[in-house]
Amino acid sequence: MAINEKLKELENVRMEGSNKVFTMYLNTDPADPDQQGGEWKIHFKNGMRNFESYLKEANDKEELKNFQLVKNKVEKFIKENEQQQLKGIIVFATADEVVWYADIVQMRVENEFYWQETPELNQLKQIEETYPKTGIILVQQNEIKVIDSYLNQVEETLSYELDVEEETWRIMQGPRKANSATGLGSSNIQKDNFEARYEANQQRWYKSIAPKLDKQAKDRKWEKIFVVGEPSASKELSNQMNKQVDEVIQKNMLDHEETKVMKEVFG
Template structure:
């Protein structure tokens, strides 16, 4: 999702009665001491009940009808969301169906709910500023992995591997396979030969990959880019890229699970 375009769209929303917009920022982090018993479910239920009671007292039957229909949709969504909880959930939804933006995020939010003619965007804007669209490029010799994140949550992953037979990069599909040049333990003559060959041609091979990385950064709207890996290898790729690099991180995280990479590098 392009959050810049989504934000621009949400800023234009103005619903006439009896239509309204529900704004929900909900902390669902089970690692939070205040959430150990799934207290977010109580917060959600109480907020929905408060809105419904208010509308019943107001006597606006059309708005109450609209709210109840939207409440049903939100509660069904939350049942699905609970199968794979993130730290927080941000949701903007209108009763006329024109707005439905649900964002599971790996960042803390202050739980709050609003029922108004327009979405309440303050927290959303602040989180977007704190955690921009990010591309994390992990490099380890002939393997390069790209992890994309937005609001601290995983957006996508791609992997490239240098095919030494044709001396060109190819996108990897399927599960990762061990480097055939590596032995079962320690150094080997085959590994030494591979290292020597890679070092001899590293500059040229990384130069050929750099345009692919630049294009991905442009097409996917990366606002921040990290290069992660051996300092020499990461800086070699950086020297060939046109896009500015926010930081070079001298760590070997290629085999880390993607969410751990994001936590280690970008949060």
């Protein structure tokens, strides 16, 4: 479920009595200097222990029982997913499981723990605002790669290549060809011929692919669109699209790993 849909659900949650809502944002980012020794495990244990100690002192057996049910379920989720840890863990939970949302996310979060009548949503709202459904379109002459991303994670990728002779864009199947940047052999003459054709036909070629990219944007419900490529290519492609492009990044990154591309886009 998309976070914006989950947010709408959680905003309407209000528990009563001893059945509270547990909220956890846990920083597990291995690149964080404060996490070098797996300190997130200590933060998690301390957070759980603090709530248990408070509830024991309050002598509220029913609420303590509810919290321990939630604690056990969260511990199980973390243990089952420990090998898939990314940068953060977000959890919303109640003992009766009316609320249960647990996710491993590819962005750093600030450690926060809550046990209260309503879920604490500020960080979740900020994440959804910063990393919405996004299309990243990488262009390099007669090749285009599309990265469909959400919450700083790659949902899917696909690539198009122009058949220069037929002037038809096709979805690429299998690994990229060694010299597919031109789609023509390796001799300098062939490259020179391609460059001349590219300069003469760039606008028309990108105009023919633009409707396919607009449809991707519509079908995938992109809230933001970035076009990344060499200056002339990225600018021309963005001009040919009907969908609004939020930013053009004039940098050739088609051959870069998706994680590096997303770091460039999101910072």
